[in-house]
Amino acid sequence: MLPLKPIRRPTSVLASAAPRRPGAPALTAPPRDYTYDGTFEGLLTVLFTIYDWRAAPSSIQPEASAQVGLFAQPAHRETDEALAARVWDGLLKSMDSEARTRLYHVFLSEDADRELLIFRYVNLALRSAQDVAENYANADVRRVQRLAQQMFREKHRMEAFVRFEKTQDELFHATIEPDMDVLPLIAVHFTKRYADQRWLIYDRRRHYGLYYDLTRTDVVQFEAAAGRKTTDVSATVFDEREPLFKLLWQVYFDHVNIPERKNLKLHRRHMPLRYWKYLSEKQPREVRFEPIQNKQPVVGKEVSAGQKALE
Amino acid sequence: MNERIQEKLSILADAAKYDTSCSSSGGKRKNENKGLGNAEGMGICHSYTEDGRCVSLLKILLTNHCIFDCAYCVSRRSNDVKRAAFTVDEVVDLTINFYRRNYIEGLFLSSGIFSSPDYTMERLVRIAKKLRTEHKFNGYIHLKTIPGASEELIQEAGLYADRLSVNIELPSELALTTLAPEKNYQEILTPMGQIRDGIIQNKEEKALFKKVPAFATAGQSTQLIVGASAETDLQIIKLTDSLYQGYGLKRVYYSGYIPVTDDARLPQVTQPPLIREHRLYQTDWLMRFYGFQADEILDPAHPHLDLEIDPKLAWALRNRHVFPVDVNTAEYEMILRIPGVGARSAKRIVAARRFARLNLETLRQLGVVLKRAKYFLTCQGEHQPVIGELSEQQVRRQILFGSGAVRSALVTQQLDLFAQAS
Ligand code: SF4
Numbered sequence: 035m036l037p038l039k040p041i042r043r044p045t046s047v048l049a050s051a052a053p054r055r056p057g058a059p060a061l062t063a064p065p066r067d068y069t070y071d072g073t074f075e076g077l078l079t080v081l082f083t084i085y086d087w088r089a090a091p092s093s094i095q096p097e098a099s100a101q102v103g104l105f106a107q108p109a110h111r112e113t114d115e116a117l118a119a120r121v122w123d124g125l126l127k128s129m130d131s132e133a134r135t136r137l138y139h140v141f142l143s144e145d146a147d148r149e150l151l152i153f154r155y156v157n158l159a160l161r162s163a164q165d166v167a168e169n170y171a172n173a174d175v176r177r178v179q180r181l182a183q184q185m186f187r188e189k190h191r192m193e194a195f196v197r198f199e200k201t202q203d204e205l206f207h208a209t210i211e212p213d214m215d216v217l218p219l220i221a222v223h224f225t226k227r228y229a230d231q232r233w234l235i236y237d238r239r240r241h242y243g244l245y246y247d248l249t250r251t252d253v254v255q256f257e258a259a260a261g262r263k264t265t266d267v268s269a270t271v272f273d274e275r276e277p278l279f280k281l282l283w284q285v286y287f288d289h290v291n292i293p294e295r296k297n298l299k300l301h302r303r304h305m306p307l308r309y310w311k312y313l314s315e316k317q318p319r320e321v322r323f324e325p326i327q328n329k330q331p332v333v334g335k336e337v338s339a340g341q342k343a344l345e
Numbered sequence: 346m347n348e349r350i351q352e353k354l355s356i357l358a359d360a361a362k363y364d365t366s367c368s369s370s371g372g373k374r375k376n377e378n379k380g381l382g383n384a385e386g387m388g389i390c391h392s393y394t395e396d397g398r399c400v401s402l403l404k405i406l407l408t409n410h411c412i413f414d415c416a417y418c419v420s421r422r423s424n425d426v427k428r429a430a431f432t433v434d435e436v437v438d439l440t441i442n443f444y445r446r447n448y449i450e451g452l453f454l455s456s457g458i459f460s461s462p463d464y465t466m467e468r469l470v471r472i473a474k475k476l477r478t479e480h481k482f483n484g485y486i487h488l489k490t491i492p493g494a495s496e497e498l499i500q501e502a503g504l505y506a507d508r509l510s511v512n513i514e515l516p517s518e519l520a521l522t523t524l525a526p527e528k529n530y531q532e533i534l535t536p537m538g539q540i541r542d543g544i545i546q547n548k549e550e551k552a553l554f555k556k557v558p559a560f561a562t563a564g565q566s567t568q569l570i571v572g573a574s575a576e577t578d579l580q581i582i583k584l585t586d587s588l589y590q591g592y593g594l595k596r597v598y599y600s601g602y603i604p605v606t607d608d609a610r611l612p613q614v615t616q617p618p619l620i621r622e623h624r625l626y627q628t629d630w631l632m633r634f635y636g637f638q639a640d641e642i643l644d645p646a647h648p649h650l651d652l653e654i655d656p657k658l659a660w661a662l663r664n665r666h667v668f669p670v671d672v673n674t675a676e677y678e679m680i681l682r683i684p685g686v687g688a689r690s691a692k693r694i695v696a697a698r699r700f701a702r703l704n705l706e707t708l709r710q711l712g713v714v715l716k717r718a719k720y721f722l723t724c725q726g727e728h729q730p731v732i733g734e735l736s737e738q739q740v741r742r743q744i745l746f747g748s749g750a751v752r753s754a755l756v757t758q759q760l761d762l763f764a765q766a767s
Contacts, residue, residue, distance in 0.1 A: 152685075168696035171707050194389045198446045206445060228378045230481070231445060278347055279442045285351050286443075289358040290404065291394045293617065294603055300397030304390070315392055321351075326359040326427065 058160035063089040067108040069147075072096035074141050075118035077149055081156060082117045083109070094149035128159040133167040142215045143181045152178055188212055189219045195305075196224075196235060197314050199280075200273040206233040209312055217244055219252070225251045246326040280314045287315040288323045354439070356429040360409040360420055361455060363603060372485050372507045373562040380481025381444065384507055384563075388450045388485060401442050402453040402485065407431055407468060412455030415525035416608045417514070417573045420457045432457070436472050437480065444484050451507075458491055466494035466502070473505035485563070487597055490540075492532045499536050503543050507563040508595070511537045513588075516581050520574030540565045541593050543667030560673070562597035571625060572602035572618040573611055577648040582628055586639040590630070599625045624650040631656055634688060654699050654741065658684040661721055662737045668721040672708065673698050685717030685743075704728070717744055743750050 066089045070076035080094055087109075097110060125134045137152050145151070148271035159166050169175045191212075206228070217237050221244050224233065228246065234254075236243035245254045292333045310316040372384030390399035408430035409420040419426060431439075431679040440452045453607045454472060458465050460709045469488050476482040490499055503509060511533055515521045518530045540561060547560035567588065569581065581599075588594045601622035602612075611715060631637040635657070642656050643649070651659045659670065670679050672694050690712040697703060697711060704724045709715055720730050720740050735743075 125394050163412070164700070168693075169700045170693050170711055171698040171701045171703070176710060194391050200445070205378075209448070226376055226382050228381070228445070228447075230381050244526055258641070270503045275442070279446060282351065282354055282439065283443060283448050285354050285401065285448070286358050287392060287394070287400070289355045289363045290398075291399060292396050292398075295396035297397045298395060301395050304393040304397060304399075305746060311393070324355075326356055 051066075056097045056229050058157070058331065059088055061090040063087055063108075065090045065092040067092055069108045069110045071113050072098060072140060073113060075115055076111070076113040077141065078118035078121040078151075079111050079114050079150065081153060082114075082121050083111050084153065091095070091150065091153055094153065100259050125156065125159075128156075128162075129165065129167060133159075133165070136167075136178055139182045139185040139219070139327055140178055142218065143185050144214055145181055147183070151181075185214055185216070185219070186206045188214050189216045192216050193218050193223050193310065193312060195309050196220075196311060198233060200276050202271040202273055204232060206231050208233070208235045209238050210235060211239045211308075211311070212237065213308075221251050269295065279344065284315055284317070284319060285321075288319075289326065293325075352430040352437065353435070353662050354405070355410060355432055356427050357406045357431060358404065360457075361404045363419070363600065373559070374483045374507060376483045378481050378483070380483055381441070382451070382482055382484035384451060384483060391448055396670065399561070401450045403440055403449045403451070404453040405431070405436070405439075405455075407436065407454060407456035407465070407472070409457045410459045412460070412739065413527045415456055415514070415528065417524055417570055417602065428687070431474050433475065434470060437475050440476060440484075441480055441567075449484075451487070453487040455489035456489045456491065458493075460490045462493035463495050463498060463516070466491045466498045468650065470498055470502050470505065473502065476630055477505045478602075487563075490536050492528050492536075494536070496536075496539060499539055500543065503540065503560040504558050505548075506561055508566060509540050509561045510566045510568070510618050511540070512568045513584075514568065514570050515574055516569050516571070516576040516584050519576065520576065524574065536593050537565065537567070537594075541595065544593065552644035566594055566596040566598065567699075568598040568600055570602050571599050571622055578621070578625065578650045579643040579645065579648040581625065582632070582639050582643060585629060586632065597629060600627075620652050621650065623653075624652060624656060628656045636678055653745065655684075657682070658717065658744070662741060665735075665740075669723040670721060671723050673725050673726060683718050683721045685714035685719075687712070687722070720744070 061084070066087070068080045068083070068091050071081045077094070080091070084091055089109075092299065095202070122134075125137070137155065140152055140155075141149050151174060155166075155178050158172065160175060164170075164305075166172065166175055170179070192210055196208045196210060198208045200206055215237075220235070224235065224244070225246055230248070232246060232248055234243055234245045236256075242253060242255045245252055305313070307317075348528055370507075372386070372388070374384040375382040375493060384673045387651050388401050390401050392400040394400060396638050408428070409426070410428050411418075411420045411422055411429060414422040418424075425690065436452070436454065440449075443449045444451065452472075454456070456469060464526065469491070473486050473488060476484075485508075487508040487510065488502050490502065490509055490511050492511070499509070511535055515524055521528060521530060543560050544564065547557065550557045569584070570580065583596045588597055601618040628637075628642055631642065632639060637657075637660070642660060650656055654662075667679075668683075670683055672680060672683075677691060677695050680686060680694055681688065683691075686694070690708075693711045694703065694708070694713075697707065701707070704727050705715060705719070708722075708724070709717070719728070720735075720743070723729055
């Protein structure tokens, strides 16, 4: 079996109905550059620190990619799970759990400005008497909504476009390369739906996957064995009927098309080109598509005569 | 063997594709038995055809053999076409294996009539039953009932299917008797009524007893062929309205007639009436989600939908006296009626105006299409459209042809006035 190593993900905490507390300490100290370890908990720890030190961030960056000015002194905070959990719970005092979830989605969106955006949103929420989630006149609120929406769309697409292939040992395997880090968001859907088959969905871009073993779903990483790409499953032996169903799916896809209505622009809008790589129906055909001629008029018309001439 | 399956699938998918009702939404089936699949809420489009339609279900006929001879149908008896028939097990195997690979949300099964309506219906029911009981399949199943099938079989179908449908096909009884002489309206409406009653009864029983088997929880739907007979749009949307109200249908689908057979009783068309079909869907949408009544959209004086502009804009142009609407104060229902404001922007407008007064710039950011909307709304005096002073034709022209056309039209008008004054 594949070597598995779980990755930490924020555990969702049940919403507690705490009373709203107005106000947050004013950020009076000089602004600072912050770095963190790139995890969501790490970012939550930074949020805590900002209010603890009363120093607004001029930047928040993952440590690995941090670029700071020549004279700047980046403040690095080690991730503190307990603090992170406290901040995560505390957010509910100034927003509902839906808005809080949106912030997590913004984080997963991998947007270049995500950390500062999350800070600004939280800061706005802390200082506002009303729920800011619907304050669409504010640019940060709109941006958060936009990113969360894009995330939702990508999640939806992945739930649609995953194509499993059955291996000889009855594992259903799929590879994806989503625009954003959606695996944590699609786990629930696939776990509910495919409860009676083992499956693995692997994010090739981010080098980790989800694996369901008939009892639970785990986040897994493939340890790169020296000099060998273990992430490649193309060497796997497929179930003997796998090629048949792939072929039948292609046959089905070709035959439900209505040529009179052809609209490739619409087609591409729904199924952007970048997803085609892993869609079995978009792979080259081994058997040429032959349209069923049933639609043509049957009694001696020029059309059918012409058709005959072509045959 | 494999090649035979391939051939069957191509014939029977091809014959089913002209039925446009392929949604998989509204299911309520959870995966509680550690079985395969679930059908909850919104269905997923797993793929899109090259004409941009959603592929969500394995939509096939059990067979395209048929003892009937409906004029508009490819599978009719007198048509010389390739015929095929699946066995019960073949359909079950295909469904399960497509589903496991995440190709589909479920099965949409329909059929030509072989031997007799009951003989055919019994097989459709057997497939659904096998999927549910032997394979613990909880994905979506839509069965089309066969006209003339017995009440008991339809009852049983409702136990295994999420949705049942009876296709009306032709929007009037007259058209049905000419084009499908072996069918009659009664045979279509009776099972529709029966399914409606089954759904209602099931809801009542559910309220009383916990363990009542579900009955077609995603409701029933039907399909109308548009353009194969002479009904007006008004007749069609009136029929739709009565189906929603009287039979509690979840969806009515419209299918622009595509010439599939050569028959003197049918209009000679080369292009399917796609725009008309699209306008009918928009109208359907306005009735279901925007609070419009059928007779607000069309009336005997205007029995056809405007193909050039959408029905909401057409309504607004005929009802210029209710505009402009002030986005900062108007009721949600009124804001929904502004052309260029969709349901989402309308909700956002109502939410956002609690924080700040809205102006054109914020409206644009909320997703309002100002190109249209600007003629019909105001923002507390900040923007005053002149809707009251423009004629229907003027607004229409401006929206259709852009502001270049506007300016020149206004300029000419002013020049005229100038000429008169001097
Ligand atoms: S009964 Fe159905 S399949 Fe048979 S000819 Fe009529 S429409 Fe076609």
